[in-house]
Amino acid sequence: MSSLQLEITAAQAGQRLDRILSAAKPDLSRAALQKAIQSGHCTVDGLVETRPAAKVKTGQQVHLQLPEISSQLQPEDGHLEVLWHDEHLVVCNKPAGLTVHPCPSCPEQTLVQRLLARFPQLGKIEGQRPGIVHRLDKDTSGLLVVALTEIDRLSLSNAFSERQVHKEYLALVAGLPPQSGQCLEPVGRHPTAKVKMAIVPENRGGRHAHTEWQRLWHSEDKSISLLAVRIHTGRTHQIRVHMTHLGYPLLGDKLYAPKAVQSMAPRQMLHAWRLSFTHPVNGEAMNFSCPPPDDMPDAALQTDSRMQRLVITGNPGSGKSAFTAFLAQKGVPVISADTIVADLYAPKGAGSQWIGRLRGSSLLEADGSVNKEALLAAMQEDPVLRRDVEQTVHALTRQAVEIFWSHLEDQGAPLAAAEIPLYFECGWQQLFSPKPLTVGVHCPLPLRTARTAETRGWSPEKMAALEAWQWPEERKMAACDMIITNDKDLQHLDEKAARFLQQLRLHLEKNHQQQADRLASLWVED
Incomplete structure (x- = not known):
């Protein structure tokens, strides 16, 4: 047995026992000293101390005995x-x-x-x-x-x-x-x-x-x-x-x-x-x-087993909200950028408070929420206001979407979707990591115009103004990874949502297997 004996000085008082011994015996690793302490080979003032983190006091006598490694190695059974x-x-x-x-x-x-x-x-x-x-x-x-x-x-x-x-x-x-x-x-x-x-x-x-x-x-x-x-x-x-x-x-x-x-x-x-x-x-x-x-x-x-992030996008009236709702009915966690913005514009919301500071009460309702019609009209007349509102609200919305995805991934969810109408217009395709799969919901413009007039009461002028603020539908659909055509009734769209989820799961399984096969091929010698 090799031994070490020392008396704790005032400068060493309050430090961990294993740290004091490590400084005194630098040829041994901290792990080796901790193991010796835990095995009962160390005494403090004559009493065995098995806690490496024990704090020492001035004047204490520390004695450490280390077992010698046998010079004659013994064979041992084990996998080889x-x-x-x-x-x-x-x-x-x-x-x-x-x-x-x-x-x-x-x-x-x-x-x-x-x-x-x-x-x-x-x-x-x-x-x-x-x-x-x-x-x-x-x-x-x-x-x-x-x-x-x-x-x-x-x-x-x-x-x-x-x-x-x-x-x-x-x-x-x-x-x-x-x-x-x-x-x-x-x-x-x-x-x-x-x-x-x-x-x-x-x-x-x-x-x-x-x-x-x-x-x-x-x-x-x-x-x-x-x-x-x-x-x-x-x-x-x-x-x-x-x-x-x-x-x-x-x-x-x-x-x-x-x-x-x-x-x-x-x-x-x-x-x-x-x-x-x-x-x-x-x-x-x-x-x-x-x-x-x-x-x-x-x-x-x-990394390929991480939660699959989906972005559902499309132009006004395309049916992207209905498609997102059908995904939610089938168990997919969803979030909507429009819902986030609605919360921001609500009384005491971050967006309404910011707009109130920017323009006073002229764009607010009596309860402090944003008057959306007044805001839209002001943004049409004032490009600077439109830019400022979009930059601020879009930043808050993107942050909320990221928090939504991260929270669900931490919980082990396999899939989560975010409906984001202006995903490409905001340039968000360059910002999210991992990059989400984008699904575009396509519907011909005449049918979209008729739908928004019937369900939302939009005039052709309002529809044209909102359409002008977005990418042309052909360009937006070309940028998407997948396209869902919505030119029939809601029952057909629901059926397409079910088929989409089935195809997506098969795609993810196939992709995972391809990655596994590719990895395995890297270390196969010719």
Whole structure:
């Protein structure tokens, strides 16, 4: 047992126990010290303290005993996927969550101990890392080559140091990096967080690091990308540090990624995909590849499993409100921009209060709501007023639609629709992310004019004025992803809404499967 004894100073008082011990024993990770405390190896004033976060007081006597790691490694049973081996080498596929070799924070249940059970000749190599010539982080999966004799270990170690080994990874990152690129920033120990690495100038201890990538795939909303990453140097956490530095952190990376990106995957999405080297004895070219575990494509496809956002649009009288109502009857959550505006124009609404400050009571009813007829007439006469009203009301409306969609997506809804008559006219097709599917409801102008006259009492002049403020129907329908023609009665429109939902679900399922197939094809070797 190695031990450490110290007395808490006034400057240390009030700090966490594990932080004090970490500063006193910098050669051990905080995780290893926390595990030792929780296992009962630490006393404070003679009493066992198992809480790493316990606050210390001035004058307290802290005693820590750390168990020694046995110099004789013991073989352990456990899953081991061996891809190839001979009497000199083993190439295996390390699963995520498995540490490569024993260390103070993980003295047991490592890859080395499983290898010992399968290849007992490894026991002839001294040390805690027999045969290990390169490593993968605990939560990184993929290819690892291990030497079975000391002579082979030295030969392979030399090949790695001479950069004669080709290593390529699959990395799932947040964002959309360029199609290809590289990073040459030096990597060294983080100046304050000893468990992390960072971009550190070489004159301050950083070491040359070289990472290259090719983008293989990205999600439809460009929020996630799959990269093939080649490292020319083998610095600790090199890919994770370089990609985070460039603004594309790895999904699930608990150490370097922002919390939102951490939550997008169960672990850091990094897999050692390809490995090429020369056999140390016979000189044969050795080339291996290994597809990633299911958690990587599953995480990639999560973006395609996100809630489908719909925009229902069309020109005045087209029947878009009726179509939206039929979707609501069939269980689709819906919101209407017109309803949002009505709330804004209601008494004490944000829109009515703003218009009142802008024009006084001339455009308001007695109860403080907006007089829509007066506002329409004023906007027709005053282009500046029209511009100001549209910019303000449209901004508030778009915010309400975004909140509606985000709330439903957080609740796990598969689909939600927003009826937005001026979606294209406002330029919103460039603003929402992920981009919604746009559905245009088409109806010939003569029929629309007759409908608005009958149901809303609109004069031909009012209909013409409102139509002039919107894109021509032909242009608007051309910009939509799908078109619903509404030139018959409401029963036909209801039937079309039902068929639309059925076709949409089939389309989404087909698209999801195509994405899955495309991803799988990326790591199939010819």
